[in-house]
Amino acid sequence: GAVVSQHPSWVICKSGTSVKIECRSLDFQATTMFWYRQFPKQSLMLMATSNEGSKATYEQGVEKDKFLINHASLTLSTLTVTSAHPEDSSFYICSARARTGWYGYTFGSGTRLTVV
Amino acid sequence: KNEVEQSPQNLTAQEGEFITINCSYSVGISALHWLQQHPGGGIVSLFMLSSGKKKHGRLIATINIQEKHSSLHITASHPRDSAVYICAPNGGGADGLTFGKGTHLIIQP
Numbered sequence: 001g002a003v004v005s006q007h008p009s010w011v012i013c014k015s016g017t018s019v020k021i022e023c024r025s026l027d028f029q030a031t032t033m034f035w036y037r038q039f040p041k042q043s044l045m046l047m048a049t050s051n052e053g054s055k056a057t058y059e060q061g062v063e064k065d066k067f068l069i070n071h072a073s074l075t076l077s078t079l080t081v082t083s084a085h086p087e088d089s090s091f092y093i094c095s096a097r098a099r100t101g102w103y104g105y106t107f108g109s110g111t112r113l114t115v116v
Numbered sequence: 117k118n119e120v121e122q123s124p125q126n127l128t129a130q131e132g133e134f135i136t137i138n139c140s141y142s143v144g145i146s147a148l149h150w151l152q153q154h155p156g157g158g159i160v161s162l163f164m165l166s167s168g169k170k171k172h173g174r175l176i177a178t179i180n181i182q183e184k185h186s187s188l189h190i191t192a193s194h195p196r197d198s199a200v201y202i203c204a205p206n207g208g209g210a211d212g213l214t215f216g217k218g219t220h221l222i223i224q225p
Contacts, residue, residue, distance in 0.1 A: 034212045034213075036212075038157075042217075043202070043215045043216065043217045043218060044202070044213075044215045045215075046212045046213075049212055091157050093157070093159060095159075095212075095213075104149075104161065104164050105149065105161060105164075105206075105213065106161065107151070107158070107159040107160070107161065109156075109157070109158040110156075110157040110158055110159070112157065
């Protein structure tokens with residue numbers, strides 16, 4: 001079945017540094033990649049949608065200069081949290097949708113980011 | 117915007133019980149997903165359905181598009197079923213999913 005590999009699974013970084021999270025579709029081409037964040041006891045919230053080869057579309061309230069998304073190929077999308085602050089500490093997860101007409105979503109395993 | 121209501125929010129049951137989780141949404145959709153999120157955070161897609169009923173092992177999902185309602189059932193529940201179950205309608209096209217707040221299920225031995 002479709003698999004999305006997300007790395008790292010957890011990361012601790014210092015305030016002011018940048019962190020890159022990768023999502024790779026291993027056995028299919030991901031035309032669209034969605035990035036979500038989840039705070040404790042909260043539901044997933046869509047941050048941005050990226051299509052291969054084009055700029056990401058960010059949801060209202062999400063700073064595009066802070067959360068840099070790159071979807072350079074059909075199998076790789078990255079989210080970079082720049083100049084991280086403690087309030088960026090959260091669970092980040094991606095989901096990919098295939099090029100075909102099937103509108104199923106495959107999720108990565110998530111990244112728990114802690115900014116100290 | 118699609119408003120998604122899930123019930124119950126929390127459910128504790130004994131092993132072997134039949135479990136039902138309900139989901140209602142406000143805007144017509146092309147498909148609805150049921151997701152399972154384990155304590156570590158990873159999410160698994162259980163079902164995507166646009167009509168009728170689907171069954172996978174002990175899990176059954178139903179949807180009534182006209183009523184804007186879906187249910188997830190677990191038969192012969194087991195402690196390993198303990199997780200958060202999330203209902204996520206999809207409007208179709210390039211849209212991402214809209215997520216319910218989830219049902220936190222605990223199955224006690």
